[in-house]
Amino acid sequence: MRLLIIEDDRDVASYLAKAFSEVGHVADVAADGEDGLNLALEGSYDVLIVDRMLPKLDGLSVIGKLRAAAVATPALILSALGQVDDRVKGLRAGGDDYLAKPYAFSELLARVEVLARRRVGPGEETVYRVADLELDRLSHRVTRGKEEIVLQPREFRLLEYLMKHAGQVVTRTMLLENVWDYHFDPQTNVIDVHISRLRSKIDKGFSQPLLHTVRGAGYMVRDGAR
Amino acid sequence: MTALAKLFRATAFRLTLVYLLVFALFAAFLLGYFALNTRRLITEEITSTVDAEITGLAEQYNQGGIRRLVFVIETRSRRPGSSLYLVTTPSGEGLAGNIGSLVPGVLAKPGWMETAYRRLEDPETAEHHALVRVLQLPGGFRLLVGRDLEERERLFDIIATAGRWSVAIVIILGVAGGVFVSKRVLNRVDAMTLTAQTIMAGDLSERLPIAGSGDELDRLASNLNAMLERIEALMRGLKEVSDNVAHDLRTPLTRLRNRAEEALRTSKDEPGYRSALEATIEESDGLIGTFNALLMIARAESGEARENMSEFDAAEVAQDVSELYEPLADTKGLALRVEATPAPVKGNRELVSQALANLVDNAIKYAEPQGHAANGTPAEIVVTAGSEGDRIKLAVRDGGPGIPEADREHVIERFVRLERSRTKPGSGLGLSLAAAVARLHGGELKLEDNAPGLKAVLDLPRFAA
Numbered sequence: 041m042r043l044l045i046i047e048d049d050r051d052v053a054s055y056l057a058k059a060f061s062e063v064g065h066v067a068d069v070a071a072d073g074e075d076g077l078n079l080a081l082e083g084s085y086d087v088l089i090v091d092r093m094l095p096k097l098d099g100l101s102v103i104g105k106l107r108a109a110a111v112a113t114p115a116l117i118l119s120a121l122g123q124v125d126d127r128v129k130g131l132r133a134g135g136d137d138y139l140a141k142p143y144a145f146s147e148l149l150a151r152v153e154v155l156a157r158r159r160v161g162p163g164e165e166t167v168y169r170v171a172d173l174e175l176d177r178l179s180h181r182v183t184r185g186k187e188e189i190v191l192q193p194r195e196f197r198l199l200e201y202l203m204k205h206a207g208q209v210v211t212r213t214m215l216l217e218n219v220w221d222y223h224f225d226p227q228t229n230v231i232d233v234h235i236s237r238l239r240s241k242i243d244k245g246f247s248q249p250l251l252h253t254v255r256g257a258g259y260m261v262r263d264g265a266r
Numbered sequence: 267m268t269a270l271a272k273l274f275r276a277t278a279f280r281l282t283l284v285y286l287l288v289f290a291l292f293a294a295f296l297l298g299y300f301a302l303n304t305r306r307l308i309t310e311e312i313t314s315t316v317d318a319e320i321t322g323l324a325e326q327y328n329q330g331g332i333r334r335l336v337f338v339i340e341t342r343s344r345r346p347g348s349s350l351y352l353v354t355t356p357s358g359e360g361l362a363g364n365i366g367s368l369v370p371g372v373l374a375k376p377g378w379m380e381t382a383y384r385r386l387e388d389p390e391t392a393e394h395h396a397l398v399r400v401l402q403l404p405g406g407f408r409l410l411v412g413r414d415l416e417e418r419e420r421l422f423d424i425i426a427t428a429g430r431w432s433v434a435i436v437i438i439l440g441v442a443g444g445v446f447v448s449k450r451v452l453n454r455v456d457a458m459t460l461t462a463q464t465i466m467a468g469d470l471s472e473r474l475p476i477a478g479s480g481d482e483l484d485r486l487a488s489n490l491n492a493m494l495e496r497i498e499a500l501m502r503g504l505k506e507v508s509d510n511v512a513h514d515l516r517t518p519l520t521r522l523r524n525r526a527e528e529a530l531r532t533s534k535d536e537p538g539y540r541s542a543l544e545a546t547i548e549e550s551d552g553l554i555g556t557f558n559a560l561l562m563i564a565r566a567e568s569g570e571a572r573e574n575m576s577e578f579d580a581a582e583v584a585q586d587v588s589e590l591y592e593p594l595a596d597t598k599g600l601a602l603r604v605e606a607t608p609a610p611v612k613g614n615r616e617l618v619s620q621a622l623a624n625l626v627d628n629a630i631k632y633a634e635p636q637g638h639a640a641n642g643t644p645a646e647i648v649v650t651a652g653s654e655g656d657r658i659k660l661a662v663r664d665g666g667p668g669i670p671e672a673d674r675e676h677v678i679e680r681f682v683r684l685e686r687s688r689t690k691p692g693s694g695l696g697l698s699l700a701a702a703v704a705r706l707h708g709g710e711l712k713l714e715d716n717a718p719g720l721k722a723v724l725d726l727p728r729f730a731a
Contacts, residue, residue, distance in 0.1 A: 224620040227555075227631075
């Protein structure tokens with residue numbers, strides 16, 4: 041995966057570039073908005089990571105100009121302003137995701153991978169399949185093997201999101217944002233409990249677990265046999 | 267600025283001056299109009315009298331010749347307050363009349379004119395003015411009849427004097443009134459300015475004086491006072507936050523530092539470093555959480571979040587939040603139940619959700635686990651939503667230890683954690699945030715006794731479509 045990091049803080053930028061290369065991605069760095077815009081227009085990147093406050097041209101303008109030039113590369117906005125309305129502004133300007141500083145690298149990585157896959161992945165399928173687990177988005181039926189699994193509406197949406205991003209790490213915050221539409225941090229880790237309930241419904245009694253906990257990052261639905 | 271210059275700059279004084287000018291002009295105009303009209307009326311009166319007399323005299327002449335005319339004029343001239351008469355021969359010699367001297371040439375032109383003259387009986391007095399008419403009689407005789415204008419001039423003078431005096435009095439009274447009113451206003455404004463200066467110098471507890479008359483200055487002062495109240499509260503909040511931030515972030519920061527130092531000093535191998543680093547990251551995550559909560563509170567309190575207000579049903583928020591926390595309650599052996607009826611509210615849904623989430627989180631955290639209820643049924647947490655008159659209430663009731671009445675106000679403050687809860691995780695900001703969110707929406711957070719347990723109520727204004 042090729043990434044472009046547009047970030048004026050040299051330390052942060054080089055830390056990110058190094059961290060991404062350690063997990064097998066290639067990251068270019070631009071130190072201001074204008075350079076970033078030019079690189080993004082020329083190169084073919086899978087995801088752009090754009091700081092909001094940049095010299096010369098601010099992050100939202102960079103994204104706005106890219107979208108105006110019909111460049112649809114997914115963009116993740118990094119910002120020290122983490123409030124809800126700042127998010128909304130960022131997403132309205134054409135950003136695809138928003139992450140407030142300070143963040144955990146695992147969170148950023150998970151979101152970037154989801155964004156990159158969204159671009160190349162197939163369109164919206166009606167049935168998600170992982171191993172013998174099947175989720176039908178139209179009939180709202182979930183089956184594993186021959187057995188039908190009865191889920192609460194929220195459990196269904198939770199599983200739907202996890203299966204949509206099967207094989208990718210999904211963080212707790214991503215779940216809270218996408219499944220519950222909350223952008224705050226519940227003090228206790230309520231998501232873990234929801235996950236363990238879901239796990240007991242889809243994995244209990246089966247030899248092969250599909251819903252995995254990724255330590256220090258989040259969760260992943262994956263066919264363990266492969 | 268001298269007192270006089272200040273007075274002249276006062277709005278009240280300037281306004282008075284403008285009014286004064288308008289009134290003085292009006293009075294002058296009125297009196298002038300009156301005087302001119304009176305003068306015109308008198309002139310008309312004189313003209314018609316003179317006309318009547320001259321016609322009568324001309325008739326006498328026509329009937330009885332010059333002798334008769336002379337006789338009549340002699341008679342009339344002697345009456346007191348008589349008109350002015352003069353009859354001359356064609357060569358200009360006076361035959362009869364009561365005029366002693368006349369401006370030369372007056373008799374030459376027949377018709378109306380104003381002229382100076384002296385009476386026959388008192389030639390020493392100053393010349394008087396008269397309105398006269400000259401008529402040429404058949405046979406070359408000339409007849410002059412006129413009336414003295416003294417009376418008219420005197421009346422005009424009286425009116426003019428009255429006019430000057432009244433304008434002068436209007437001006438004097440007006441200026442005095444203006445000075446008086448402006449001084450009163452100026453004194454009050456000066457008092458306000460003085461207070462404002464004290465406030466600017468740093469004493470935020472000062473308040474503007476209120477005269478108690480309920481006038482516009484009082485209204486202004488009381489509104490400014492309300493504003494000061496708010497500013498003072500905000501400043502106090504800010505100071506509290508910075509004090510608390512300094513205090514409460516210092517502790518975990520110190521811990522963080524100590525841990526890193528210790529790892530450097532004692533760890534010999536990779537697993538040692540690794541576990542120290544993991545602990546460090548965990549500690550900093552906690553710090554970030556605290557920091558975010560503080561920012562959120564600050565934002566709610568500054569009213570900045572008001573932009574994102576929309577209408578929604580708090581009952582849905584109660585359902586959603588309960589749904590989020592239900593599994594967690596379940597793992598602790600607590601039953602979480604919702605009783606929600608429609609409760610329309612206008613606000614920031616995200617913030618209200620978070621406030622309620624904090625209350626539920628607290629209830630779960632502090633509730634006694636199962637077995638508290640003697641009969642074996644699990645302890646309950648009830649989340650309710652509903653309208654009561656023009657208020658809506660979002661409440662969380664638990665059967666936990668509750669909060670002693672004396673501490674209830676105290677716990678809403680930032681970072682306050684009661685002694686027995688210090689061992690549990692949490693930043694001590696949950697209730698502060700809930701209270702700040704309630705205030706942002708024009709409501710309040712009430713902590714009540716649920717006997718046993720705590721009843722935390724978000725009391726917000728109901729949205730009426």
